[in-house]
Amino acid sequence: MPTQSTMKAALQAYIDGFNTDDANAIMALFADNAVIEDPVGSPLKSRAEFEAFIRQGVAFGARLSLAAPIRGSHGNAAAMAFIVTFVQDGRRIISNSVDVMTFDESGKITRMNGYWGPDDVTGA
Template identity: 35%
Template sequence: MATQIRDVVEQYVKLVGSGPTEDIVALYAPDAIVEDPVGTPPKRGHEAIREFYEVIAALDRETELRPEDVRIAGNQAAFPFTIVTKVGGQRFVLSPIDVMEFDEEGRITGMRAYWSQEDMRVEPE
């Protein structure tokens, strides 16, 4: 289970950095719930989740996950990762901590992302 969860986490971060959206959505169970960031209205189900990831699909972006930062406990995982989006000659750097829950088939049933605007760093490209 832990190996499968770790594998999905690595796939997830890689796909968030490169897409396609449909492959990200396919990592989620059909009735999964995404709350990103925590405190905002949750998106439930593939359609709402697809819409959510479509927003970043058009952006020039890259992600980084340090495998040694991933923590797995029971059927859940928590991990910090970094996403850099490049817009208008600037790099927007954000390192959320994501928490995910998985079903027995290794599909993500819930994702909550911990970050706020003040964690966003803006750098010249």
């Protein structure tokens, strides 16, 4: 099981990857067979589908900031509340999210669940 600090560093690196426009750094955090449900309630994304989603976010200049310190667990998962901002069609969009990430033994993310609903997005 990855250490708390390994998992928390990965979540921070996910934030930092967006803030440095580095989609490759973001994708490097995920296992090849990673499954993404973002937002929760939408169809699962494969790693390839997720990569397109991430690259679009980076292209939109998405900026992420933690809303509270990253939380670990007593298992192989960690979670964080954060805020995403980006500009689309001249409008500034702000989205509140909680992401939960589950890890494999090597410290790669195998599952990401993104909790945000229609009401958590403003400016759209």
